[in-house]
Amino acid sequence: MRAVTDSASGTDGAAGEGGTGVEDFIELDGVEKVFDVRRKVGFLRRERHQVRAVDSISFRVPRGEMVGYIGPNGAGKSTTIKMLTGILTPSAGRLRVAGVDPSRERTRLAQRIGVVFGQRTTLWWDLPLIDSYRLMHRMYRVPDARFRENLDRCVELLDLGELLDVPVRQLSLGQRMRGDIAAALLHDPEVLYLDEPTIGLDVISKAKVRGFLRDLNAERGTTVLLTTHDLTDIEQLCRRVMVIDHGRLLYDGALTGLHEVGESERTLVVDLEREVPPIELPGTRARTVRTQGPRQWLAFPATESAAPLVARIAAEYPLVDLSVREPDIEAVIAKMYADRSAV
């Protein structure tokens, strides 16, 4: 649980890793990606400028972990994933996946990684789903028995049975996404990168995808890096989360720790026997933020215990019922971004 400071070193031991152990499946040290962009200005003139999409990022992911990678649009999430798959070469820094430099040994590494880009499909648009899988079977040279086993498993768990003979362009977004996830797993990758896998999906499809990922990680030990802007994905799947904005890592730690960094507040929802003036608890940091008849809402720092407040209210007010509301993680992150840009 820590906020990432500006220092490029990133690994001051706080994360608990002892250097470059074999356990670290993904390793980034001061990784950067700068794009040269030419912009048209005026009639014939073009101006060159640079976009620092990823700016000195360091992190490690041990084998078998499922990590969330979140941030607003344009933060650098997809660029990071493209470097991890070897599609893009870092401009600076050191990057290793399974001890291998992805951009140098992309083909060799392809056998060991699976990737899903939510906004793009790797499936052949005009072919039935099953034909795409058969092509991948050959492309990745997956042994027949293993291919069949993986396919059966994905078809069952992702509910693809009815869809195998349907051309991909006729699938709904949720169906296509499940098809894409299966495609990424037919060769038994050790790591799965998911770039916005639930984007645009309906609630049921989201639940299906999440359940599947949870099982995959738990049963097969597949390392998963999950990029999303849907925080429910993270809350349901990942204990560890990394937050990126403007190419920089703002936070790397437990999901619960985000609340501390964001200095967020929890809320006591208090039901009283009758309507009374706003509750006051001098000497505490709780304050009444809303009242509605006999119900009142008190905000207090999320890092403080609710117990003494509850005891005080019970002693001094006609208390009927009470509950604690956890801070809304979206609000926490929004605040984190706001604090960051205010610096």
Ligand SMILES: Nc1ncnc2c1ncn2[C@@H]1O[C@H](COP(=O)(O)OP(=O)(O)O)[C@@H](O)[C@H]1O
């Ligand atoms: N091929 C590219 N050429 C120029 N700029 C790019 C390219 N790819 C991404 N960028 C820029 O890099 C930044 C990060 O983009 P991206 O990694 O796609 O963010 P995210 O996936 O978090 O939305 C953005 O400002 C984006 O415009």
Ligand SMILES: [Mg+2]
């Ligand atoms: Mg993206």
